[in-house]
Amino acid sequence: MFKVSNETKVGILAAVSIAMLILGFNLLKGKSLFSKTKKIYAIYSQVNGLQPSNPVQVNGLVVGNVSNLEIMDKNAGKILVELRITKKIDIPQNSVARIASDLLGTKSVQIDFGNANAYLEDGDTIYAAVDGSITDALKEQLSPLVKKLEGTLGSVDSVLLTVNSIFDPSTKGNLREAIAHLNTTMNNFTRTSASLNSMLDPQHGNVKATFDNLESLTANLKNNNDKINAILGNAEKTTAALANGQLDKTLLELQQMATRLNETIAKLNSTDGSIGLMLNDKKVYNNLQNSLNSLNKLLEDLRVNPKRYVHFSLFGKKAKVQPIPSDTAKTL
Template identity: 70%
Template sequence: MLKLSNETKVGILTVLGITLLVLGFNLLKGKSLFSHNKTIYAVYKQVNGLQPSNAVQVNGLIVGNVSKLDVMDKDASRILVTLTITKKIEIPRNSVARISSDLLGTKTVQMDLGNAGEYLQSGDTIYAAVDGSITDALKEQLNPFMKKLEGTLVNIDSVLMAVSSILDTTAKDNLQETMRNLNTTMLNFRHSSASLSGMLDPDKGNIQATFNNLAAVTGNLKDNNAKISGILDNAKTASDALANGNIDKTLHQLQETATNLNATIAKLNNTDGTAGLLLNDKKVYNNLQYSLNNLNKLLEDLRINPKRYVHFSLFGKKDKSKPLPSDTATAQ
């Protein structure tokens, strides 16, 4: 059997150890030793803390990792990032490798796949882009707010200066007087509140007594509901009797009577009829008055000298008659 020297054994173990170390290091970096990976390059102006072994994702799926980062210029204006794609996917040439970070600050390279018909091959360079950090986004959101806040503070400062200039000695005295008046008002309000509480007292309050009286009135109405209903029924009966009566006929007859009375009055005012002449013609009145005077004279003469009109004598003795009444006799 072949015997190995100690030096040979040490050399073999050293080679095996170095090999295992390299394999383990590559495995820790995410490199597969038994598959054909695709290497793609991207050039960035800044990487925002991107480190080797950071994941490369497509639609949230890890398809590779960052192999290494190299400085292309002495001023580090361009940084070459090597991306190792371990998944068997096709990446269109117009795709973009965008560096982004989550809330915890973990950096990843997101592949935004394009729509080109040609695909990147191993060793090609992809378009690069960098998302702003959360701090940058917060700054962008807070900058307008800070500007508004600065303007508001300036306005507040101006208002305070104006108030300070207004509040001279007289104004301060007036303000103190106003505060004293406000204290007096609050004291009066406290007394009013106490009075209101007394009015609202459930046992002795005026409002409670008012509600009790109202309850008594409503109770009386409830107790006399039958009487009220009877009164309303009587009123309804009376109104129905008036509605069912011959009021229209009576009013029509009354209207006809008023019409006839108007016609009669019109005839009396007219001089064509006898009654109208008696009422309106002065000559007729005078003649009638004259006739009545003559009739009065005749009756007076008949009373005084009845024998002048009736001749009756048993012995044929002539009676001496008295003279006629004066023509100036007037009717009594």
């Protein structure tokens, strides 16, 4: 039986490894060793970071890749880009290969088909173009705005120069004072607006509380409508009774009563009657006071010595007379 030596096995393994390495390197570069490809070339003055293996697209479809980039002169003014087309497509001769980039900065070559009836063959050169970068697009959009801004700033500068030439120092001071007052007014307006907002707050504002109170008041009026009607009816009856009654007669009687009361008080103040003498004559008052004192002593003696006035004894013995307490108190 044929026996393979170890050296042969090592050689075969090394050859297979080298072949796999070459195949993998070409695959990473976008080259295929087993498919038929077509090479076309494009010459650019700048490639905007284009690298080998970047895709070549037609209408968004990847039809190949960039296989190589070479400098054509020492100043790098021209760069030759080799495009490997792997799809079986016909590219018109007046087509354009544009270097484009997406928002993430990934570069690609976009082929825009022309309308020629003749097609590019292997090794032909295609027209080249480079799309502007996002920065270039922004510059292009901002350039008119910058020009307008410069014109506006120039106008503002002219206006300020004119204002400075018109306004003297006193006028400038007055203007500053007016602006300060305007700021104060705006601050007051802001506080007023905040107060109004707090008052108009639908949850805790004073206006809401006022409307709630008004609603409660109207509800109470509605609930007590019958009572209010009864009170108004009673008031109407009272006024009708007063209107229909002899109010004038009652007032006349009250006036006559007041006149009689005045006459009575006048008699009391005079010394014509007994009551008047009693109220106005001091002697009458003293006599009355002495009479009352005598009456009090009599009653006191009656209480202390009752046998002096009512004598009743079976043996005929006379009771001893006791002094009354008031006389004893005076003696002491």
